[in-house]
Amino acid sequence: MEIIVNGKRERLEESMSILQYLSAKGLSPERVVVEYNYAVVKKEDLGNIILKENDQLEVLRFVGGG
Amino acid sequence: MSFYQRYADYKDFDFLGFFEDITDHDVLQVLGKEKRNEKDFLILLSPQAGKYLEAMAQKAHRLTVQHFGKVILLYTPLYLADYCVNRCAYCSFNVVNSFPRKRLSMEELEREAQAIARTELKHILILTGESRHHTPVEYIRDCVRILKKYFSSIAIEIYPLKREEYRQLVDEGVDGLTIYQEVYNEKVYDEVHISGPKKNYRYRLDAPERGCQAGMRSVNIGTLLGLDDWRREAFFMGLHAAYLQNQYLDVEIGVSLPRIRPHIGSFQPKSPVGDRDLVQIMLAVRLFLPRVGIAISTREQADLRDHLLPLGVTRMSAGVSTAVGGHTDKAAGSSQFDISDHRSVEEMKVMLKKKGYQPIFKDWDRI
Amino acid sequence: MKDTFTIGGIALKSRLFVGTGKFSSHQIMTEAIEASNAQVVTVALRRIDLDSAEENVLNFIPKNCILLPNTSGARTAEEAVRIARIARAAGCGNWIKIEVISDHKYLLPDNYETIKATEILAKEGFVVLPYMNPDLMVAKRLQEAGAAAVMPLGAPIGTNRGLKTKEMIRILIDEINLPIIVDAGIGKPSEAAEAMEMGAAAVLVNTAIATAGDPVAMARAFDLAVQAGRMAHISGPGATRLYAEASSPLTGFLE
Numbered sequence: 001m002e003i004i005v006n007g008k009r010e011r012l013e014e015s016m017s018i019l020q021y022l023s024a025k026g027l028s029p030e031r032v033v034v035e036y037n038y039a040v041v042k043k044e045d046l047g048n049i050i051l052k053e054n055d056q057l058e059v060l061r062f063v064g065g066g
Numbered sequence: 067m068s069f070y071q072r073y074a075d076y077k078d079f080d081f082l083g084f085f086e087d088i089t090d091h092d093v094l095q096v097l098g099k100e101k102r103n104e105k106d107f108l109i110l111l112s113p114q115a116g117k118y119l120e121a122m123a124q125k126a127h128r129l130t131v132q133h134f135g136k137v138i139l140l141y142t143p144l145y146l147a148d149y150c151v152n153r154c155a156y157c158s159f160n161v162v163n164s165f166p167r168k169r170l171s172m173e174e175l176e177r178e179a180q181a182i183a184r185t186e187l188k189h190i191l192i193l194t195g196e197s198r199h200h201t202p203v204e205y206i207r208d209c210v211r212i213l214k215k216y217f218s219s220i221a222i223e224i225y226p227l228k229r230e231e232y233r234q235l236v237d238e239g240v241d242g243l244t245i246y247q248e249v250y251n252e253k254v255y256d257e258v259h260i261s262g263p264k265k266n267y268r269y270r271l272d273a274p275e276r277g278c279q280a281g282m283r284s285v286n287i288g289t290l291l292g293l294d295d296w297r298r299e300a301f302f303m304g305l306h307a308a309y310l311q312n313q314y315l316d317v318e319i320g321v322s323l324p325r326i327r328p329h330i331g332s333f334q335p336k337s338p339v340g341d342r343d344l345v346q347i348m349l350a351v352r353l354f355l356p357r358v359g360i361a362i363s364t365r366e367q368a369d370l371r372d373h374l375l376p377l378g379v380t381r382m383s384a385g386v387s388t389a390v391g392g393h394t395d396k397a398a399g400s401s402q403f404d405i406s407d408h409r410s411v412e413e414m415k416v417m418l419k420k421k422g423y424q425p426i427f428k429d430w431d432r433i
Numbered sequence: 434m435k436d437t438f439t440i441g442g443i444a445l446k447s448r449l450f451v452g453t454g455k456f457s458s459h460q461i462m463t464e465a466i467e468a469s470n471a472q473v474v475t476v477a478l479r480r481i482d483l484d485s486a487e488e489n490v491l492n493f494i495p496k497n498c499i500l501l502p503n504t505s506g507a508r509t510a511e512e513a514v515r516i517a518r519i520a521r522a523a524g525c526g527n528w529i530k531i532e533v534i535s536d537h538k539y540l541l542p543d544n545y546e547t548i549k550a551t552e553i554l555a556k557e558g559f560v561v562l563p564y565m566n567p568d569l570m571v572a573k574r575l576q577e578a579g580a581a582a583v584m585p586l587g588a589p590i591g592t593n594r595g596l597k598t599k600e601m602i603r604i605l606i607d608e609i610n611l612p613i614i615v616d617a618g619i620g621k622p623s624e625a626a627e628a629m630e631m632g633a634a635a636v637l638v639n640t641a642i643a644t645a646g647d648p649v650a651m652a653r654a655f656d657l658a659v660q661a662g663r664m665a666h667i668s669g670p671g672a673t674r675l676y677a678e679a680s681s682p683l684t685g686f687l688e
Contacts, residue, residue, distance in 0.1 A: 006480045007480075030489075031489045032481055033478070033520075033522070035519055038515075040518060040523070042522070058480065059481045060479060060481060060523075061479065061490075062476045062479075062489065062490050062502070062523075062525070063478070063479045064452075064455070064456060064459075064462060064490050065452060065477025065505050066452030066453075066454045066455075066477075066505070066616075066637070066639035066640070095669075120682055123682075123683035312608070341687055342687050345684060373686040376683055377683060
């Protein structure tokens with residue numbers, strides 16, 4: 001299936017939770033903020049949400065800024 | 067929120083104690099500032115500051131010219147009626163003073179208006195005593211309808227109205243409201259307003275604010291100097307002007323500094339204000355509020371008015387009569403107060419030009 | 434009487450806010466923040482680069498600092514609101530600096546979108562610090578909308594040109610009954626001191642520290658300057674000499 005991550009289409013071979021997706025990318029949930037279909041996901045829920053076709057993910061982090 | 071809260075903050079303030087502690091250094095420091103707060107204002111009203119009038123005057127003059135230019139707006143009061151239900155110790159129109167009361171008919175009003183319009187004046191201030199029976203809001207509205215034909219700016223100085231009533235008059239064409247608290251000291255206010263609706267201190271205190279809310283373009287306040295300690299009264303008046311300026315940024319706020327003058331009924335002012343004191347008040351107000359309008363009425367002598375001109379004045383009345391019908395009928399009714407400056411509009415024009423000021427007749431128009 | 438400074442119910446000890454952008458390294462950023470004694474530190478929110486491993490800036494900010502995320506990147510109120518909600522949900526606290534900029538030439542803020550965002554976020558319980566182009570009427574609307582402070586720019590972001598909008602800032606300090614925090618454009622410690630002498634409640638400095646030759650020393654300099662300026666403001670300036678003008682006396686008639 002295909003999902004949209006940070007504005008780009010991405011193909012997933014098998015169904016997985018957001019948490020599993022992050023792990024596959026080498027990202028720890030502590031470092032990022034995830035917005036799933038325009039709603040922010042609490043860290044506890046990352047493992048519970050299973051990605052489906054055309055879901056939109058924004059994976060964000062804090063950076064230096066003024 | 068009402069100005070009363072600000073008044074209450076200071077009504078038990080130890081003014082005497084404060085003045086005792088003021089030093090020359092304090093006065094000089096205040097003079098050197100670019101922006102002055104209420105504490106600075108009080109310092110400028112202190113006895114100590116009385117030694118620095120010339121320095122204050124130089125600064126006040128520069129500030130006035132900078133913010134207003136070398137122009138003076140000319141206007142005249144037009145008394146519509148002198149019926150009054152109030153009994154105020156200091157006023158000729160006092161209900162117990164016996165004299166034939168008068169109210170202008172629409173024809174008489176039109177004649178008065180024509181007489182005044184012939185002198186070139188375009189700004190008019192209409193006055194009545196307080197009588198909702200003889201001069202209800204409807205009567206005033208009818209007068210405004212006539213006056214609109216002759217004058218481009220109409221201000222009212224009448225009894226305090228409800229906000230909706232001010233709004234009605236604004237819609238009819240009134241753009242200015244003048245209402246003096248007379249005296250800010252609540253206790254003295256109660257004493258000199260012996261009977262009648264004017265006894266209601268809060269209602270009158272909040273009237274300028276209702277005017278601002280109703281859409282008046284300019285609102286003028288004042289205190290009748292002499293009724294109570296002038297330093298305190300000038301202070302409260304200044305605070306009131308500052309409050310209105312801050313709450314209603316879109317309204318032009320002005321103050322007047324009327325001193326009690328002789329009238330029928332012989333009321334003696336409790337705290338007489340000398341010429342030096344009047345000057346100090348004007349200078350302190352100008353330095354505290356650079357953008358506030360200042361008027362000096364014809365209660366004052368011609369000479370003094372001329373000398374006060376460069377100290378902060380922005381508007382002056384001319385060709386004045388304080389009697390109902392006084393512009394057309396020289397033997398008209400009783401005057402509210404005796405005038406000291408009887409100069410005509412033409413004479414005022416000549417004086418102003420000689421002193422390097424441009425007389426302005428029209429500063430506003432209704433569209 | 435103590436000189437206190439409170440925002441969102443928190444008493445702040447430092448009137449220097451520091452931005453975390455533009456530093457050459459996170460290490461230097463940490464040292465600079467420590468040297469500045471700043472208590473409030475701004476951060477931004479960005480998409481993670483999924484193809485590379487990046488450090489988390491939050492790890493480099495001293496633990497006792499208050500995080501002030503900004504909504505940089507937002508071009509509309511709607512986008513700013515979205516970023517603010519994300520930042521809060523990320524556990525960043527409920528402070529938010531609203532920065533709505535759709536002008537990429539000068540990076541000047543959109544005052545109107547900022548007002549809209551402030552209204553929405555203040556209602557949702559955020560402690561809102563809006564970044565704006567100093568304008569008295571806009572500041573009044575921000576105050577009515579529930580802002581906790583107002584942050585007028587001194588000069589466009591990154592220009593280091595000092596208080597170009599000085600007169601407008603002065604008016605805000607005089608008329609708006611909220612902390613006025615000068616943000617953007619401060620290039621030198623003397624300019625920070627100047628803002629504080631005028632009566633600003635605090636200043637936010639980023640570029641001038643991050644891009645200095647020695648950011649750590651510059652951060653220290655800013656800390657001292659902000660303290661000096663504040664101390665000068667509360668001790669009251671001395672009487673300046675009156676004009677010595679030879680004009681005719683105006684009160685001679687009273688003699």
